[in-house]
Structures are given as C-alpha cells and as structure tokens.
Amino acid sequence: MDKNKNATDSQIPESKYLKGRLPLLWLTIAIFIVFSKSLSYDYIYFDDNRLIKENMFNLKKISYISHAFKEDVFNLNGHGMYYRPIFTITLILDAVAGNGKFGWFHFTNILLHVIASYLVFLLLLELGYRRKKSFIFSFIFALHPMITQAVVWVPGRNDTLFAVFLLPAVIYFIRYLKTNSVKYIFLHLLFLVLALLTKETAVIFIIVASFYSYFILQSSSKKYLLLYLVWIPIIVLWYIARKSAMCLNPEVSFPEIIRNIPGIFSYLGKIVFPFNLSVLPVMEDLYFSIAIGIIATLVLIYFTNKDKERRLNYLFLGAVWFVCFLVPSFLTKFTNDVVFSEHRAYIPLIGVLILLMEIKLPVKSDSSDKNFTSVLFIVLIILAVTTFAYSSTFKDKYTFWENAVKTSPSNAFNYTNIGSLYRQDEKYGLAENYLKEALKIHDNEYLVNTNLGYICMKTHREKEAQQYFLKEIKYNPACSDAYLFLGLLYMRSLKNPDSIAIECWNKAISVNPHNSDAYYELALYYTFKRNNEALEELKQKASKYFIDKQIFVTCEEKIRNFRKHGTLK
Numbered sequence: 135m136d137k138n139k140n141a142t143d144s145q146i147p148e149s150k151y152l153k154g155r156l157p158l159l160w161l162t163i164a165i166f167i168v169f170s171k172s173l174s175y176d177y178i179y180f181d182d183n184r185l186i187k188e189n190m191f192n193l194k195k196i197s198y199i200s201h202a203f204k205e206d207v208f209n210l211n212g213h214g215m216y217y218r219p220i221f222t223i224t225l226i227l228d229a230v231a232g233n234g235k236f237g238w239f240h241f242t243n244i245l246l247h248v249i250a251s252y253l254v255f256l257l258l259l260e261l262g263y264r265r266k267k268s269f270i271f272s273f274i275f276a277l278h279p280m281i282t283q284a285v286v287w288v289p290g291r292n293d294t295l296f297a298v299f300l301l302p303a304v305i306y307f308i309r310y311l312k313t314n315s316v317k318y319i320f321l322h323l324l325f326l327v328l329a330l331l332t333k334e335t336a337v338i339f340i341i342v343a344s345f346y347s348y349f350i351l352q353s354s355s356k357k358y359l360l361l362y363l364v365w366i367p368i369i370v371l372w373y374i375a376r377k378s379a380m381c382l383n384p385e386v387s388f389p390e391i392i393r394n395i396p397g398i399f400s401y402l403g404k405i406v407f408p409f410n411l412s413v414l415p416v417m418e419d420l421y422f423s424i425a426i427g428i429i430a431t432l433v434l435i436y437f438t439n440k441d442k443e444r445r446l447n448y449l450f451l452g453a454v455w456f457v458c459f460l461v462p463s464f465l466t467k468f469t470n471d472v473v474f475s476e477h478r479a480y481i482p483l484i485g486v487l488i489l490l491m492e493i494k495l496p497v498k499s500d501s502s503d504k505n506f507t508s509v510l511f512i513v514l515i516i517l518a519v520t521t522f523a524y525s526s527t528f529k530d531k532y533t534f535w536e537n538a539v540k541t542s543p544s545n546a547f548n549y550t551n552i553g554s555l556y557r558q559d560e561k562y563g564l565a566e567n568y569l570k571e572a573l574k575i576h577d578n579e580y581l582v583n584t585n586l587g588y589i590c591m592k593t594h595r596e597k598e599a600q601q602y603f604l605k606e607i608k609y610n611p612a613c614s615d616a617y618l619f620l621g622l623l624y625m626r627s628l629k630n631p632d633s634i635a636i637e638c639w640n641k642a643i644s645v646n647p648h649n650s651d652a653y654y655e656l657a658l659y660y661t662f663k664r665n666n667e668a669l670e671e672l673k674q675k676a677s678k679y680f681i682d683k684q685i686f687v688t689c690e691e692k693i694r695n696f697r698k699h700g701t702l703k
Contacts, residue, residue, distance in 0.1 A: 149266055157269050158252045165251065165276050168522050169244050172286040173237045178534040179555055180414075181289045184208065186225060186239065188650075191682040193229035198680060202226070205379050209648040209679075217376040220299075220332040221292045239288045246294040247285045251276035253301035254484055260305050261448075263491055270510060271487045277514060279408040279521045280401075283477040286528045292333055293480035299329040300336060300481065307343055307361075311351050323364060330372045335481070338458045340365055345454050349447045390472075394464040396420075397474050399427030401460060405479065405486050406430040408517070411524055412541035413534060416471040419542040434489065441494040448492050456485030469547040470576040531555055539568075546575035550582045562589045578609035584616045591619065596627045614646035621655060635659075647679040657689040662696075 151160075177183050185207065192198045202222035206214025224242065232238025254275045258268035275281070284290040303325035310318035329336035347358055397417065403426030404411065410422055438444050460482040464472055527537045535552035542548055553568030566589050572582045587602030600623060606616040621638030636659065642652035653676050660669040673686060 152265050152269050157255055157265075157272070158248075160269075161251050161255070161273065161276050162248050164273065164518070165244060165248050168277060168518050169247070169285055169525060171522075172240045172244070172525055172528065175236075175240060175286060175528055176530045177236065178287065178528055179531040180287070180534065180551065181208075182287070185222075185289055186229070186236070189648075190229060190234050192680040193226050194234060195680075196226065196230060198226055199223055201680065203375065203379065209646070214380070215382050217334065217379050218292060218332055220328060221295060224291065224295060236288075240286070243285055243288060243291045243294065246291055246298055247276070247281070250294050250297035250301065250480075253297065253305070254487075257301050257305055257484070258487075258491070260308050261488070267491060270514075271491055273514060274517065275483060275487060277517045277521055278405070278483065279411060279517065279524050280404055280476050280479045280483060282411075282521050282524050283413060283475065283528070284480045286525045287477065290477040293477050296329060296333040296335070297481055299325050299332055300339065303329055303336075303339065304343070308346070308351075311347060311357065314357070319364070323368065326365075327368060327372070330369070334376075335459060335462050337369060338462060340369075341458050342451075342455055346451060350451060391461070391464065393417075394472050396424045397464055397472070398457060398460060399424045399431065400474055401427070401479050401482065402430055402456075402486065403427030404476065405483060408520060411476060412538070413527060414473050414475060414538045414545055414548055415542040416473060416545045418544035420474060434493065437493050443494070445492055449489060452485045452488030452490075452492065454485070455488060456482045459485065469545070470579055471545060471547075473545065473547065544575065546572040546579040546582070549575070550579050550585065554581065554585050557585050557589055560592075562593060565589060577605075580610050581606070581613065581615070583609070584613060584619060587616070587623075588619050591623050591626075596623060599623055612645050614642045614649045614652065617642035617645065618649060618652050618655070621652075625655075625659075632659075643675070647675070648681070650681050650685060653681050654685045654689065657686050658692065661686075661689045661693045 177187055186193065192201070199222075202219040207216045207218045207222055208214050225239070228239045228242050232241075251272055255268050255272035258271060259265065263271075284293040303322050306318045306322035306325065309315065310322055326336065326339065329339070343361075344358075347361075394417070397420070400415075400417075400420040400423040403423035407423075407426045407430075410426075412419065438449060460478065463475075463478040526533070528534055532552070532555065535548065535555060538545070538548040539552055549568045549572035553565045553572065556562075556565035556568065566586065569582050569586050569589075572579050573586075576582075583602045583606035587599045587606065590596070590599035590602060600620070603616050603620040603623065606613050607620070610616070617638045621635040621642070624638065625632075625635040636656065639652045639656045639659075642649050643656075646652075653672065656672055657669065660666075660672060669686075673683075676683070676686075
C-alpha cells in the first residue's frame with residue numbers, strides 16, 4: 135500500500151521553485167520578515183535576566199565554556215535540574231561576538247529557527263513525502279504562532295537548538311537503517327550526543343526510533359541490537375556527566391502525570407486553533423484549548439476511519455512523536471503548578487504535522503488544484519500575521535508579564551514576577567497588590583514572601599518583613615535572596631547584628647554560589663572591619679565561581695569614601 139502511494143506521488147512533477155536549496159531561501163525570507171522586529175526587543179525578566187544580563191561578565195569570556203559542563207544552566211549548586219551546556223555555550227558565543235548586545239542574541243534565535251525549519255523539511259522528505267507537500271508543512275511549522283515563544287524569547291532557543299541537533303540525528307538514523315552505511319551511524323551518534331547536551335528530552339528519541347524501526351522499516355533485529363549497544367553507553371556517560379554537575383532528577387509522581395494528561399489536548403487545541411495563546415498558562419486557564427484539542431482528536435479519528443488507504447503506522451508515528459516529546463515537560467514544576475509553556479510544543483509540533491500529512495480530507499489536495507492551493511496560501515498568511523502580532527507580547531518585561539497575568543490569572547507565578555518587577559522599580563504599592571494576589575493562590579509560591587518581605591523592610595515594617603523572610607525560608611530553603619535580604623534586615627534592625635547577618639549572607643552563598651549581591655554585602659562588611667583574612671578567602675571563593683572582581687573594588691571605594699566623608703554613597 136505504501137509503495138503504491140509513493141509511486142503515485144513520484145509521478146507528480148515538482149515545482150521548479152522548490153529545486154535544490156530554494157526552499158531554504160523561501161523559509162529564510164519568510165521567517166526574517168515575521169520575526170525580525172524581535173531584534174529590538176528588550177529583556178523580559180523571565181530567565182533571560184539571570185542567564186544573560188546578570189551573567190554577562192562571565193559570558194564575555196571564552197574560558198567560561200568549560201564551566202558550562204560543570205553545573206546546571208542556572209548554577210544552582212545542586213538544586214538545578216537542567217544540564218544544558220550547549221545552550222550556555224551558544225550564549226557565550228553570542229556575548230563575545232556581539233559584545234553583549236541583546237539584539238545579537240535575538241538574531242541567533244531567528245537563525246536557529248531558520249535552520250530547524252529547513253531540517254523539518256528535510257526530515258519530511260526522508261520520511262517519503264513529496265517535495266511540495268514537505269515544503270508547505272515545513273512552512274506551517276516555521277510560521278505557526280505556537281513556536282513564537284521559542285523564537286522571540288531568548289532562553290526559548292534551547293528548543294530550536296535542540297531541534298537543530300535532534301532532527302539530523304533522526305535523519306541520519308533513518309538513512310543508516312535504509313543503507314547500512316557506517317558513516318551515518320557516526321553522524322547520527324554525533325548529533326544525538328549534541329542533542330543530549332542541549333536538552334534532557336533527547337533520551338525520548340530511543341522510544342520514537344524504536345517505533346519507526348519496528349513498525350515502518352521493519353529493520354532486522356541484529357541491526358536494531360547494534361544501535362542499542364551504542365545508545366546505552368552514550369546515555370550512561372551523559373547521565374554521569376549530568377550527575378557530576380549536581381543536577382537533580384525531576385520528581386515523577388504517577389497521579390501528577392494522570393492529572394496533567396488534559397495538557398496534551400491543550401497543546402493540540404492551540405496548534406489547531408492558535409488564537410487563544412498564553413505565555414505561561416496553567417491547567418485552570420486552558421479549558422477552552424482542551425475542548426478544541428478533544429474535538430480535533432475526534433475529527434482526526436473520523437477522517438482516518440473514512441480513509442481506506444490510511445497508513446496507520448505513519449499515523450501512529452506522528453502520535454507517538456507528539457506525545458513522547460511533549461509529556462516529559464509535564465513532570466517538571468518550577469512553581470506550585472505545572473506550566474504548559476508554548477515553547478515546549480516546538481518539537482512535538484512535528485508529530486502533529488506528520489498526522490496532518492497522513493489525513494485525506496474530502497477535498498482535492500493535488501498540487502494542480504488551485505482552490506486547495508489558495509486555501510493553503512490563506513492559512514499561511516493568517517498564521518504569519520498572527521505570529522507577527524503575537525511576538526509583540528515579548529517586546530519588554532511589563533508587556534510580557536501583564537499578558538501572563540491577563541491570559542492565565544490562575545497562575546501565582548505570574549503575579550509574583552510582575553510584582554517583583556514593580557518592587558525593583560520601587561513601585562511598592564502596586565507590587566504589594568500583585569504579590570498578595572499570588573499569596574491568595576499559593577502562600578508558598580517561590581519568591582513571593584521574599585518580595586513582600588523586602589517591601590516591608592523598605593517601608594519600615596521590620597517585624598512583618600522578618601516574618602515574610604522566615605516564611606520563605608521555611609517553604610523554600612534554597613531561596614538565596616531570602617537569606618540575603620534577611621541579613622540586610624538584621625544588620626539594620628538589631629543592636630548586635632554582625633554574627634547573624636554574616637551567617638545569613640554566607641548561607642545565601644552556600645545555597646547559590648553565584649549570588650553576587652551576597653558577596654558584595656560580605657565584602658563591604660569585611661572591608662569596613664578590616665578583616666583582610668576573611669576578605670581574601672571571600673575573593674578566592676568568588677573567583678572560583680566567576681564572580682565579577684569589580685564588586686570588591688567598589689566596596690573598597692565606598693569604605694574609603696565613608697571614612698573620608700561619612701557616607702557610603
């Protein structure tokens with residue numbers, strides 16, 4: 135059945151506009167038209183400030199590349215879960231090449247998406263689809279609103295980068311099974327290793343590869359066994375490297391997985407109807423998308439049953455790809471709730487495209503049918519316009535977080551972050567309102583009590599501030615800033631604060647050795663007390679964790695100014 139279908143497809147002439155590398159040219163032009171305005175976008179203070187802005191001192195040093203393999207991406211000293219050295223290396227290269235200009239990071243994001251979209255085109259060709267059909271669906275992938283977050287949010291590049299390595303690994307894997315060529319094994323393994331060092335989800339490849347090998351190509355058991363003998367040692371070595379970087383494994387709870395299953399339909403609903411988008415939604419705000427996803431699934435089943443020439447193995451390949459690459463993202467919670475971020479649909483979207491390519495709709499889909507071509511053109515225009523408009527959500531921090539609160543009001547994390555931004559801008563009244571909204575949802579939400587404590591400290595409510603800081607530490611003992619601010623509170627409000635404040639700042643560094651503010655407070659104190667021995671020890675620790683030496687110079691200048699003029703300003 136498959137051979138007859140491929141034979142019929144091969145008799146259809148291909149467009150001259152899609153010969154050679156022309157598809158890459160069209161994809162590049164379209165992607166840059168839609169996403170080029172992101173080159174002027176600012177930090178949105180969702181990981182990009184921690185990973186780039188506050189870490190720019192280190193990123194501008196090529197020597198920092200070696201450090202990328204030694205800790206998780208957030209440098210959380212044993213409390214992190216994301217071992218992604220390749221991602222960090224790309225940030226270093228951007229910082230060096232662009233001299234720290236944020237637009238350079240956005241340019242790389244767009245470029246990575248161009249490469250990934252072209253690789254989707256090549257993958258579809260490798261799976262046996264016609265060139266024009268493969269190009270149309272890779273174009274849908276390139277312009278789909280669901281991938282916006284992965285392209286215009288700089289840390290979202292981890293998904294585009296993952297695709298840049300995973301897709302060649304899949305392509306060379308298929309070529310090896312078809313040709314038995316040894317060179318394809320080496321190329322496959324090279325890209326698989328790079329994919330593993332980019333994102334943990336790469337281990338899921340084995341499940342998808344097993345399905346393809348057994349149900350589509352029906353490879354020999356010997357060839358299949360050989361691949362397993364190579365895959366297993368690679369994954370073991372990767373796991374050891376990840377473990378040595380002190381990365382924790384996500385806590386997997388079976389009831390939690392069951393509870394999040396409707397999230398699968400929410401992603402499918404947004405892919406089919408991408409007009410109800412939200413940057414950081416939780417389950418409680420996704421019921422409309424879930425309903426659309428369920429309807430889309432039923433429609434898919436209906437048309438599949440109507441098609442007597444359906445290829446069930448390819449339909450299942452698309453479903454397995456979509457589910458297997460999506461579900462692992464449900465297992466990790468960085469807040470009290472699982473957040474169904476849209477950038478996580480980047481790779482799973484390819485599985486949905488395979489499903490759609492296999493469905494025979496009750497309309498003529500031949501390339502000569504002008505009506506069908508016109509409909510596709512209109513669809514692509516709608517997708518492009520929607521994506522172009524939606525990308526503005528990421529232009530600056532307040533636009534982003536206001537959209538997050540508006541489109542997902544059940545997520546305490548969103549209120550906490552916009553409250554934190556207003557707190558940093560010293561708009562304490564507005565900040566406190568948002569933070570207390572977060573408390574109504576989850577009183578143990580990470581950083582919400584720390585931010586409220588800081589506001590109380592700044593507005594001379596010391597006892598209330600202390601209660602908030604201690605509450606944060608009780609719920610989130612790995613919150614470095616809670617110890618930092620508690621130390622500041624003790625230093626200002628106690629008669630003999632020294633030992634308690636020093637203990638707090640040392641704890642802040644113990645929890646997060648990259649907390650430069652804690653180093654600064656300790657350096658300021660040791661410089662004032664002329665405790666040269668402790669100061670030297672602190673400098674050595676700071677050097678070990680790539681802390682900017684300038685903070686020690688600043689402290690010395692402030693103390694000299696204080697002794698001369700009686701002020702630390």
